[in-house]
Amino acid sequence: MNFFENEKRLIVVLILVSGLLFFVGLGRMALTDPDEVFYAETAREMHNRGEFLTPRIFGQPQFEKPPLYYWLVALSFGAFGVNEFSARLASVIFGIFGVLGVYFLGKILISKRAGFLAGIVLATNIKYVILARACVTDMVLCVFILYAFLCFFYGHLSNSKGTKWYLLSAVFLGLSVLTKGPIGIFLPFVITAIYLICTRESGKLKKIPFAKCILLFLAVSLPWYILMYRTHGKEFIDMFFGFHNIIRFLEPEHKIGDVFYYYFPATLAGFFPWSAFLPIGIWQIIREKDIKIRKTNIFLVAWVLVIFVFFSISRTKLPTYTFPIYPALALFMGRLLEVLFKGGLTRRQTKGMGVLTGILFVSITAGLAVLYVALKGRYPSLINAALLAGSLFAALMAVSAWHIFRKRYARGLAIYIASFVFFLSLLSVSVLYEIGKYESSKNVSKKILSMARPDEMIGAETHYRRGVAFYTKRENIPDIHAHDAMTGFFEKRERVWGVIKEKNYNQLYDDKNQPYDSPSYMMYKFGKKVIITNKLLPGETYIKKKGKHATR
Numbered sequence: 001m002n003f004f005e006n007e008k009r010l011i012v013v014l015i016l017v018s019g020l021l022f023f024v025g026l027g028r029m030a031l032t033d034p035d036e037v038f039y040a041e042t043a044r045e046m047h048n049r050g051e052f053l054t055p056r057i058f059g060q061p062q063f064e065k066p067p068l069y070y071w072l073v074a075l076s077f078g079a080f081g082v083n084e085f086s087a088r089l090a091s092v093i094f095g096i097f098g099v100l101g102v103y104f105l106g107k108i109l110i111s112k113r114a115g116f117l118a119g120i121v122l123a124t125n126i127k128y129v130i131l132a133r134a135c136v137t138d139m140v141l142c143v144f145i146l147y148a149f150l151c152f153f154y155g156h157l158s159n160s161k162g163t164k165w166y167l168l169s170a171v172f173l174g175l176s177v178l179t180k181g182p183i184g185i186f187l188p189f190v191i192t193a194i195y196l197i198c199t200r201e202s203g204k205l206k207k208i209p210f211a212k213c214i215l216l217f218l219a220v221s222l223p224w225y226i227l228m229y230r231t232h233g234k235e236f237i238d239m240f241f242g243f244h245n246i247i248r249f250l251e252p253e254h255k256i257g258d259v260f261y262y263y264f265p266a267t268l269a270g271f272f273p274w275s276a277f278l279p280i281g282i283w284q285i286i287r288e289k290d291i292k293i294r295k296t297n298i299f300l301v302a303w304v305l306v307i308f309v310f311f312s313i314s315r316t317k318l319p320t321y322t323f324p325i326y327p328a329l330a331l332f333m334g335r336l337l338e339v340l341f342k343g344g345l346t347r348r349q350t351k352g353m354g355v356l357t358g359i360l361f362v363s364i365t366a367g368l369a370v371l372y373v374a375l376k377g378r379y380p381s382l383i384n385a386a387l388l389a390g391s392l393f394a395a396l397m398a399v400s401a402w403h404i405f406r407k408r409y410a411r412g413l414a415i416y417i418a419s420f421v422f423f424l425s426l427l428s429v430s431v432l433y434e435i436g437k438y439e440s441s442k443n444v445s446k447k448i449l450s451m452a453r454p455d456e457m458i459g460a461e462t463h464y465r466r467g468v469a470f471y472t473k474r475e476n477i478p479d480i481h482a483h484d485a486m487t488g489f490f491e492k493r494e495r496v497w498g499v500i501k502e503k504n505y506n507q508l509y510d511d512k513n514q515p516y517d518s519p520s521y522m523m524y525k526f527g528k529k530v531i532i533t534n535k536l537l538p539g540e541t542y543i544k545k546k547g548k549h550a551t552r
Helices: 007-022 035-047 068-080 085-108 114-124 126-132 138-157 164-182 182-198 200-208 210-230 236-251 261-271 273-289 289-315 323-341 348-377 380-405 408-436 444-452 462-471 483-490 502-508
Strands: 457-458 496-501 521-526 529-533 541-543 547-550
Touching: 007 085, 007 126, 007 138, 007 164, 007 408, 035 068, 035 085, 035 462, 035 483, 068 138, 068 408, 085 138, 085 289, 085 323, 114 126, 114 164, 114 323, 114 521, 126 138, 126 261, 126 273, 126 323, 138 164, 138 200, 138 323, 138 462, 164 182, 182 200, 182 210, 182 289, 182 521, 210 236, 261 273, 261 289, 261 323, 289 323, 323 483, 380 408, 408 444, 444 462, 444 496, 444 521, 457 462, 462 496, 483 496, 483 502, 496 547, 502 529
Parallel strands: 457 496
Antiparallel strands: 496 529, 521 529, 521 541, 541 547
16 A cells, blocks of 8 residues: 555654654753743743633743643643643643644645645754743644644535535634734734735635624634733733734844845844755746645745744834744645655756755755864863754755665665754754753752751843742842842842843943942852852852852
C-alpha cells in the first residue's frame, strides 16, 4: 500500500514528529524574560485568586490581552501545578493541533500527500517549534485562525449546505478574538473576502447562515468584553482598544524594527530551513496548471499578503506578529514537495533546488561560526555541546541533500526530518536548558528568597520584574528601573532587595566612595543580573565592583 493512502498512519506520524519536537525537555528550561513570565505570572495570579474575569499582574488589572490564553495556562496550573511544563503545555497542544489542521486543510484544498508534507514542514521550522514550546499567545491565535479557515472551506466546498462547518468557523473566530482581540476576526474576514472576489465565488455566500454565525460569534467573544466594561468602564476601553490596539498600531512601542522591510528577514529566519526553498515555491505558484490548486494559491497568497502587509504597516513590530502566515507558507511548500516527489519540477526548478540546497548547507555552516562567536561571549560553557549538535545536523543535511540530488526524495526528506528532530531535541535537553538560566530570572529569584526575610521588600528592573514575581511567588514587586525609583527604593530605612542589571549598578554606584551604610551592596551576581541590598548585617559578605568579596 502507498504510504500516503493510509490516513491513520499519516496522522500518527504527524503527531509523533510534532510531539517529539514540542514535548522533549519542555519543563527543563526556565521561563524567559520578559514575555513568557508575563503570561505565566498573570495566569498564576488568576489561578491563586480564583478570579478569572480580569487579568492581573503584580496584583493590578492589566488590559494588554483578552483572557483566553491566561485561562488555558491557569487550567494547566490547576491540573499539573505551577511550573514551566504547565505554563507551556497549552502551546504544545495547540502546536500539535496546528500541524493536524494544516494536514486537513491541505487535503481538501490540494491533496492528501500535499497536506501531509505541509504538516511536516510546519512542524519542522524554527519559529513554529519555538512558539509551540513557549508560554505566549501566538500559537493559540494562529491555530484558531487556521481552524476557522478549515471549517469555512469544509462548508464552502461541500455539496450540501455545510451549515455546521460555517457555525464552527464562527466559533473559532470568536475564540481568536478572545485570544488577541479584534485582529482575530478582521484579518480572516479580509483574507476570505479577497479570495471570494478573486475567484468569483461570492455567490456561494448564500449557503452561509449569516444570522446564526454572527450570533454564535458574539455569544463566544462578546460577554467577556461587556463584563470588563461594566467592571472597569472607560479605563478598559482606553487601554485595551485605545492603547494596545490603536496606538500601538500607529506609534512604535519599540524603536528596533520600525522599518517597512522588518518582516522579510524575520520570516526568512523564522521559516528556516524551508525558507531557502520559498523562491522555488513561488515559481511553482506561477507555473501551476491545475485549476483547483490555482484557486487554492489565490487563497494562500491572500492569506500571506494581508497579514504581512497589515503588520508591515503597523509601527509596532515583533517577530511573532506575522506568525499566522506560517500554515500558508507550509502549504506552499507541501505542494512544491508533492510536485517534487512526482517528478513534476522543470529542469530549471530542479537545478534551482540544487543551488538552494547548496546555499542552505553553506548557511548552516556559516551559522555554526556565528553560533561559536555568540556563545563564546555569553555562554562559553555551551560551545562544545552546541557545535557538536550543529555539526551533526549539518552532516546529516549533507547526506539528505545527496539523496535528493540522486532523486531519492523520500529517503532524503526522511533523513532531513530525522536530523532536525535530533538536532532540536538535543538543543532542548542540554543547550537551551543552560541558556535559559541566563535569560530567566529564576536563578536570582531563588537566590534572593534564600537571603531575604519574608517581610523584606523585593524590587526589580522592568525587564526582570515579571520573572521575579513568578519565581518568588510575590505580587508586590516594585519597578525600580528608572533612576529616581531605584535610588529612592534603596534609600528606604528598612532593609530591601533588588534585582538589576550589573551595568546599571556600576553606573549608579562606586564602591570606593561609599560608606558601609550606603545602599549599594552587591550580594550576588549571575550573568548580567545582580542582587543588591541597602543594608549589610554584621558578618555578611558582599561583592565589590572589581569582583572581590568583602565582609562587614
